[in-house]
Amino acid sequence: MAMGPREGRVLHAMSIDDAYEVQRVLASSPGGRTEVVTIDGLGPYLRKKIPLSLVDRQVWAALAECESPRLPHVVATYETPDEFVAVCDFVPADIISEVVAAEKRLPAFEAVRITLEICEALENLHRHGIVHCDISPRNVLLAADGAHLIDLGIARARGTEPSSEGPLLGTHGFAAPEQYGFAPVDERSDVYAAARLLGFMLTGIEPGDDYRAALLDENVVPVPLRMVIKRGNAFEPSARYQTIGAFAEEVNWAASSGDGQAGFSQDTVSCQDEKGPGARINPEVPMAAPGKNGVNLPRGRRVPIPVWIASGLLLICVVAAALPGAVNDLIMAKLSYDSMSALSTQIAEMGDKSQNDLMQTPEEDESSAQMISGNTSEGMGQNSHSSGAAAGSDGIDEVLTIVESAWFVDQTGRLRWVFALHHGGSESAVLYPTVKIVGRDAKGNVVSSNSQVLSLIEPGQTIYFGSSSENGTAIQSVDFVPVNPSKDNLVQSRENAPKFRVGSISEYVDTSDSPHFAGEVFLEGVSDAECETNQLAITVVLRDSDGKMLGGETGFTNCPRQGESSAFDILARALPSSYASVEAYACEW
Numbered sequence: 001m002a003m004g005p006r007e008g009r010v011l012h013a014m015s016i017d018d019a020y021e022v023q024r025v026l027a028s029s030p031g032g033r034t035e036v037v038t039i040d041g042l043g044p045y046l047r048k049k050i051p052l053s054l055v056d057r058q059v060w061a062a063l064a065e066c067e068s069p070r071l072p073h074v075v076a077t078y079e080t081p082d083e084f085v086a087v088c089d090f091v092p093a094d095i096i097s098e099v100v101a102a103e104k105r106l107p108a109f110e111a112v113r114i115t116l117e118i119c120e121a122l123e124n125l126h127r128h129g130i131v132h133c134d135i136s137p138r139n140v141l142l143a144a145d146g147a148h149l150i151d152l153g154i155a156r157a158r159g160t161e162p163s164s165e166g167p168l169l170g171t172h173g174f175a176a177p178e179q180y181g182f183a184p185v186d187e188r189s190d191v192y193a194a195a196r197l198l199g200f201m202l203t204g205i206e207p208g209d210d211y212r213a214a215l216l217d218e219n220v221v222p223v224p225l226r227m228v229i230k231r232g233n234a235f236e237p238s239a240r241y242q243t244i245g246a247f248a249e250e251v252n253w254a255a256s257s258g259d260g261q262a263g264f265s266q267d268t269v270s271c272q273d274e275k276g277p278g279a280r281i282n283p284e285v286p287m288a289a290p291g292k293n294g295v296n297l298p299r300g301r302r303v304p305i306p307v308w309i310a311s312g313l314l315l316i317c318v319v320a321a322a323l324p325g326a327v328n329d330l331i332m333a334k335l336s337y338d339s340m341s342a343l344s345t346q347i348a349e350m351g352d353k354s355q356n357d358l359m360q361t362p363e364e365d366e367s368s369a370q371m372i373s374g375n376t377s378e379g380m381g382q383n384s385h386s387s388g389a390a391a392g393s394d395g396i397d398e399v400l401t402i403v404e405s406a407w408f409v410d411q412t413g414r415l416r417w418v419f420a421l422h423h424g425g426s427e428s429a430v431l432y433p434t435v436k437i438v439g440r441d442a443k444g445n446v447v448s449s450n451s452q453v454l455s456l457i458e459p460g461q462t463i464y465f466g467s468s469s470e471n472g473t474a475i476q477s478v479d480f481v482p483v484n485p486s487k488d489n490l491v492q493s494r495e496n497a498p499k500f501r502v503g504s505i506s507e508y509v510d511t512s513d514s515p516h517f518a519g520e521v522f523l524e525g526v527s528d529a530e531c532e533t534n535q536l537a538i539t540v541v542l543r544d545s546d547g548k549m550l551g552g553e554t555g556f557t558n559c560p561r562q563g564e565s566s567a568f569d570i571l572a573r574a575l576p577s578s579y580a581s582v583e584a585y586a587c588e589w
Helices: 005-019 057-063 096-103 108-127 187-203 209-215 223-232 244-257 307-321 325-342 344-350 354-358
Strands: 021-029 032-039 042-051 074-079 083-089 140-143 146-149 278-281 400-409 415-423 429-431 434-440 446-453 462-469 477-482 499-509 515-524 535-543 549-558 565-571 581-588
Touching: 005 074, 021 042, 057 074, 057 083, 096 140, 096 187, 108 140, 108 146, 108 187, 108 244, 187 209, 187 223, 187 244, 209 223, 223 244, 400 477, 400 549, 415 434, 415 477, 415 549, 434 462, 446 462, 462 535, 462 549, 499 581, 515 535, 515 581, 535 565
Parallel strands: 278 499
Antiparallel strands: 021 032, 032 042, 042 083, 074 083, 140 146, 278 581, 400 415, 415 462, 434 446, 434 477, 499 515, 515 565, 535 549, 535 581, 549 565
């Protein structure tokens, strides 16, 4: 019988596989096997064998297009009947886990340098739509030319949904909670692991009780770095730095502003920010300390759970607390994501209508805004370029419109932008509203395109959102285009939503000459109103003397109880230094 094309390819792949000579097995697990190999006297090479049921071919195709020298260089790929095989250049290097074990812990300047180099590799991966999912001490090499990130065995395309065949667990202690199978992975999953890696290098201890105690020792971990690690390790993705570039920028800043431990100048990627509703203030008062922006992709939302469900969850939590290691992590991740995102029916019922009252335009929410005029000086803002409205498909009467926007290119060549998205419909809230930010050069050619996914927008609500992206130097105009919502993105609005009032805002400059906005936010509204999430996003929007937007920045704080307040402090280093007034807005996050 003649051999078909498939059989021919399989035999060819198996002959190639047999031609390699295994020099050393580096790792072997149900998720794959990593070997050092040679072929016909050439090499050594690194060969990764992944079960076909686990491989994501899109990842390896994208990796071949990545140009970062800190990522594996793919030499060849082929498939046997049971496995996908990738052969990469071998880099003589030490494994970070072994380096730290030998040295007990790394000096802050070295840990920061390695972290920034890993962020460089991750930024390149993320730019190609790939999430690594397994950043850990065993997957980072320290070579003569710096750090290298290896082992993309469980890497996935950004936004990959949980698999019915099993979660992407990654390395216990370093894998983000969402990798336990209850929410899609994205850049923020790698931010979580990168922050854990930095903490490991600084303390010499893998995540656990001893690790947490060591992080609090100022003689081991400088306070600015500890604060960056804390935010990067937030359980909820929306509370972390929203891009690896934002994380790297803060690591670099924390190292530079710490105990003189070393500043590393590095062009990093975007810090995605988001805006919400509240108060106006004056730029005459001085500005504040650490904290930073951040917000980019859809995030899980907590919802009230009926008593009978809550009782069951409490029992499960008690049982889970007695379980060790990954089993406990798996259960707790399940509980949190059930309460935030997986309970989609309750999300539809309870929604996020509070933001309808929270994130009004200045004209709509004058009662919650304080205005203090200030001196005007030259601004960095460029002309804003806004899109028109976008209506839903399939007869959906949920209209999303950009009502105002602004953008500018900062001193590092990054495009920074802010927009206000308004929901002009009257029925349903829109889950995961999306805005495309398209940069064009002088000839009108597209030179930059990003999709910004928000959390949820209510009828009549306006959400302010600011962010940044790289390669802004060639941009001469920017289009902000809302994406049509589908029926699947419509959820029921929430009643009795809490309202917030932002007040007592001041502006000051810290000891490193970085500007900050500080203040407090109050929970108001009906007597039974309360936050459904444990935190708020606080946004400042800068305007010129004509009221036009110049830029925006977002920070986070805990949600206050009824009649109480929560303080906030937002670092605004990248915003224009010249403006006429500042508005501050608050919303549940």
